[in-house]
Amino acid sequence: MSEFKTENLEKVRKAVNVCTMCGFCKSVCPSFKEIGWDAASSRGRITLTYGILNGDIPVDESVIRNLYTCTTCADCVRRCPSKVDVVDIIEICRSDLVKNGHMLDKHKAMCDSVVKYGNPYREEKGVAETLGVERHKAEIGYFAGCTATYRSKETSRSTMSVLKKLGVDFTVVDELCCGSVLQRVGYDQDYITTMFQRNIDAIKELGVKTVVFSCAGCYRMFKVEYPKYVDVPFEILHITEFLAKRDLELKPMEGVTATYHDPCHMGRHCGIYEAPREVIAKIPGLVFKEMEYNRALSHCCGGGGGVRSAFPDESLGIAATRLDEAGFADIMITSCPFCVNNLASGKGDRGIEVVDLMELIDKLM
Ligand code: SF4
Numbered sequence: 001m002s003e004f005k006t007e008n009l010e011k012v013r014k015a016v017n018v019c020t021m022c023g024f025c026k027s028v029c030p031s032f033k034e035i036g037w038d039a040a041s042s043r044g045r046i047t048l049t050y051g052i053l054n055g056d057i058p059v060d061e062s063v064i065r066n067l068y069t070c071t072t073c074a075d076c077v078r079r080c081p082s083k084v085d086v087v088d089i090i091e092i093c094r095s096d097l098v099k100n101g102h103m104l105d106k107h108k109a110m111c112d113s114v115v116k117y118g119n120p121y122r123e124e125k126g127v128a129e130t131l132g133v134e135r136h137k138a139e140i141g142y143f144a145g146c147t148a149t150y151r152s153k154e155t156s157r158s159t160m161s162v163l164k165k166l167g168v169d170f171t172v173v174d175e176l177c178c179g180s181v182l183q184r185v186g187y188d189q190d191y192i193t194t195m196f197q198r199n200i201d202a203i204k205e206l207g208v209k210t211v212v213f214s215c216a217g218c219y220r221m222f223k224v225e226y227p228k229y230v231d232v233p234f235e236i237l238h239i240t241e242f243l244a245k246r247d248l249e250l251k252p253m254e255g256v257t258a259t260y261h262d263p264c265h266m267g268r269h270c271g272i273y274e275a276p277r278e279v280i281a282k283i284p285g286l287v288f289k290e291m292e293y294n295r296a297l298s299h300c301c302g303g304g305g306g307v308r309s310a311f312p313d314e315s316l317g318i319a320a321t322r323l324d325e326a327g328f329a330d331i332m333i334t335s336c337p338f339c340v341n342n343l344a345s346g347k348g349d350r351g352i353e354v355v356d357l358m359e360l361i362d363k364l365m
């Protein structure tokens with residue numbers, strides 16, 4: 001057995017020593033609820049991490065599976081009374097697994113695509129060309145993100161349509177993948193940092209002062225992760241923050257009951273809970289009702305952390321749980337193309353419609 005190489009053993013040891021094994025994290029872990037084994041719970045994963053890093057636990061398929069079925073939703077971090085940053089430990093472990101040659105084929109294919117094409121979808125055309133928009137100097141930049149550009153095109157189209165209807169002079173950006181996909185699965189941070197800087201330089205070139213995002217994952221990257229590695233000399237806003245303070249004239253939606261799903265990247269990772277609700281409150285006639293688990297307590301959609309691509313059954317199982325919590329609603333609104341995709345894919349024969357807030361607002365404008 002070859003030795004597992006790591007520079008993180010002390011850091012992980014300190015974090016794991018703080019854990020009292022109380023299990024509060026496990027009580028909220030969506031992947032544990034889906035899989036049912038302690039090794040696939042928050043505390044199980046940090047214990048596994050310590051065992052892997054100190055060489056006690058050999059890396060095999062089950063170990064990889066337990067580490068990579070975490071959606072990085074961070075509900076465990078919220079719940080932990082000892083303030084153990086479980087997600088940080090899991091991501092350290094993933095990064096060390098990759099450094100030691102253990103990477104899932106699905107994740108390797110995505111990362112290779114980002115390196116070759118600048119997006120995880122093997123798309124050769126750039127973002128601006130795909131969106132069919134010219135770049136120009138402007139104070140507002142729209143960072144569409146790979147998913148809304150190449151897959152959930154209605155989200156990018158609606159976001160740009162809303163900005164146009166409001167008379168906002170905005171430009172799209174010559175963007176590369178924001179880096180979230182790579183960072184979540186443990187790819188080399190030095191390489192990811194070069195991508196960060198490349199995106200920052202491309203935005204700077206356009207004279208942009210405020211960058212708006214329709215993807216919760218890209219938003220979290222620029223708001224929280226980029227500043228750890230590069231200077232971010234712009235205001236960073238999710239499109240819902242941009243719209244919350246504006247007057248919107250919207251057609252009414254009478255007789256419809258809606259609820260809102262907080263994307264983990266936007267909610268627990270960035271603390272943005274009120275802006276989307278303020279935008280939804282502008283829709284006349286709409287009956288809005290919260291799910292029991294909302295804002296910081298929101299349950300994950302199951303789509304994040306690389307889980308959807310590598311473990312689709314678990315991912316869809318988590319989505320089904322979240323959808324069942326919204327059984328009273330006609331529509332579930334959210335603000336992230338990943339959440340929309342995963343929830344819509346997991347809805348089965350449930351009557352609920354899952355919709356991105358920008359698509360809804362564009363239709364009502
Ligand atoms: S909640 Fe915190 S202290 Fe309790 S088992 Fe989980 S990580 Fe450990």
Ligand code: SF4
Binds near residue numbers: 025075
């Ligand atoms: S981040 Fe979410 S999925 Fe991962 S261990 Fe914590 S609660 Fe479970």
